[in-house]
Amino acid sequence: MVEKRTPIPVMEAIQKVMQFAKSGKKEIVALEEAYGRYLAEDLRADHDVPPFDRSPYDGFAIRAADSAAASLDHPVEFEVIETIGAGQVAEKEVAPFQAVRIMTGAQIPNGCDAVVMFEVANEYERNGKTYMSIKRPFRPGDNISFQGEDTKKGEMLVPKGTFINPGVQALLATFGYANVHVAKKPKVGIFATGSELLDVSEPLVPGKIRNSNAYMIQAQVYRIGALPVYFGKLMDDADRCFAAIENVLDEVDLLITTGGVSVGDYDYLPVIYERLGAEVLFNKVAMRPGSVTTVAQKEGKLLFGLSGNPSACYVGFELFVRPVIRTMLYSAKPYLYKTTATLLADFPKPNPFTRFVRSYVHAKEGRLYVTPVGMDKSNIVTSLAKANAFMVLPGGTRGFSKGDAVEIWLLENEEGSEQ
Ligand SMILES: Nc1nc2c(c(=O)[nH]1)N[C@H]1C(S)=C(S)[C@@H](COP(=O)(O)OP(=O)(O)OC[C@H]3O[C@@H](n4cnc5c(N)ncnc54)[C@H](O)[C@@H]3O)O[C@H]1N2
Numbered sequence: 475m476v477e478k479r480t481p482i483p484v485m486e487a488i489q490k491v492m493q494f495a496k497s498g499k500k501e502i503v504a505l506e507e508a509y510g511r512y513l514a515e516d517l518r519a520d521h522d523v524p525p526f527d528r529s530p531y532d533g534f535a536i537r538a539a540d541s542a543a544a545s546l547d548h549p550v551e552f553e554v555i556e557t558i559g560a561g562q563v564a565e566k567e568v569a570p571f572q573a574v575r576i577m578t579g580a581q582i583p584n585g586c587d588a589v590v591m592f593e594v595a596n597e598y599e600r601n602g603k604t605y606m607s608i609k610r611p612f613r614p615g616d617n618i619s620f621q622g623e624d625t626k627k628g629e630m631l632v633p634k635g636t637f638i639n640p641g642v643q644a645l646l647a648t649f650g651y652a653n654v655h656v657a658k659k660p661k662v663g664i665f666a667t668g669s670e671l672l673d674v675s676e677p678l679v680p681g682k683i684r685n686s687n688a689y690m691i692q693a694q695v696y697r698i699g700a701l702p703v704y705f706g707k708l709m710d711d712a713d714r715c716f717a718a719i720e721n722v723l724d725e726v727d728l729l730i731t732t733g734g735v736s737v738g739d740y741d742y743l744p745v746i747y748e749r750l751g752a753e754v755l756f757n758k759v760a761m762r763p764g765s766v767t768t769v770a771q772k773e774g775k776l777l778f779g780l781s782g783n784p785s786a787c788y789v790g791f792e793l794f795v796r797p798v799i800r801t802m803l804y805s806a807k808p809y810l811y812k813t814t815a816t817l818l819a820d821f822p823k824p825n826p827f828t829r830f831v832r833s834y835v836h837a838k839e840g841r842l843y844v845t846p847v848g849m850d851k852s853n854i855v856t857s858l859a860k861a862n863a864f865m866v867l868p869g870g871t872r873g874f875s876k877g878d879a880v881e882i883w884l885l886e887n888e889e890g891s892e893q
Pocket residue numbers: 666667668670671683684685686687688732733734735736737738741763764765766780781782783784786852853
């Protein structure tokens with residue numbers, strides 16, 4: 475007799491898994507190697523940026539008060555006493571009605587409090603001296619890039635868990651972080667199970683199919699910033715599966731298997747979890763696809779038994795594995811980014827279980843629209859290639875119609891959600 479499994483709600487299943495999600499290890503990398511990693515420490519500004527008042531334009535630094543009487547009819551004249559470029563500091567004291575020729579990025583000379591752009595000044599020579607005149611007054615602070623206007627000392631720069639994108643990279647360089655603490659990439663072990671599986675380069679023979687899950691899961695692992703370790707495929711043989719899995723368990727931070735979790739004669743994962751002495755957290759979830767997703771833990775290490783069916787496998791990864799890995803990478807928002815969109819086609823299927831429909835989301839005139847892609851069955855591969863989101867239809871609902879507002883979870887958004 476085949477055991478009868480009781481499905482648990484998706485959110486409950488996610489919570490059960492997340493009880494075992496904890497922050498991962500850290501390592502130090504050189505800033506130039508840090509792109510694409512996740513910060514493992516909060517970074518605060520240890521100085522102001524800009525670190526001094528500076529000129530945002532090429533022009534003349536003046537004392538604004540001297541320009542008060544300037545008008546079209548009565549220009550005010552300044553003697554230009556020196557020139558400074560970015561990286562140089564003025565050497566002379568600026569007296570009333572004197573100016574310093576200043577280039578973009580140079581420190582504002584002591585006593586000066588405004589910059590006149592070259593374009594609005596008239597520069598000329600007289601008796602071997604340089605002068606410039608202006609035809610309007612300037613206020614203190616005009617055309618000054620102030621110390622600390624970007625960031626003040628002590629402010630939070632980037633919290634831990636931040637994805638180091640080119641902008642973050644620039645910020646870290648600005649503050650002198652030549653080396654940064656990043657999350658060590660969790661090692662994710664992967665086995666594909668099934669005697670029907672062929673390698674990608676093998677020709678098709680009757681009854682066999684190519685192993686697509688291994689490649690898909692490795693890419694999903696890379697996409698969220700972890701390191702896949704593919705151990706190959708396993709035949710449907712309980713003893714050999716057990717030995718292979720037990721053998722690698724110490725080497726990885728978590729383990730994913732695909733296939734073999736349903737109730738068929740060759741679905742050996744339940745047997746293997748038992749032999750390993752692992753606690754099964756659940757073996758049936760009220761979701762489609764991926765209802766057979768099984769998760770077990772052994773001494774806190776999570777073992778994800780994802781479905782063999784490609785779409786079910788994909789969904790199981792994004793729902794259960796992703797938030798665990800993102801938590802290991804210090805993210806406070808480890809879940810797929812959630813928002814709503816307008817449905818562009820009728821979706822008449824009823825939803826006894828929560829349904830995750832592989833969909834394509836696009837924006838038009840400031841609104842998001844969602845279209846289901848391909849067939850909505852768990853063995854379908856083509857829909858995965860077109861999907862950039864899941865349309866999430868709650869369990870217990872009937873069909874949905876074109877024009878309905880529906881929940882969507884974005885697959886390619888770097889920013890995640892808290893829940
Ligand atoms: N009597 C029942 N049968 C099934 C049930 C059920 O509740 N009662 N659930 C069905 C559902 S839903 C799903 S989903 C599948 C899940 O089966 P498994 O996760 O145990 O996976 P397998 O049986 O090993 O394979 C399913 C399917 O996927 C193909 N496959 C497997 N591995 C790969 C791979 N690496 N790359 C590409 N395709 C793969 C495999 O050939 C099968 O066609 O069970 C239903 N049955």
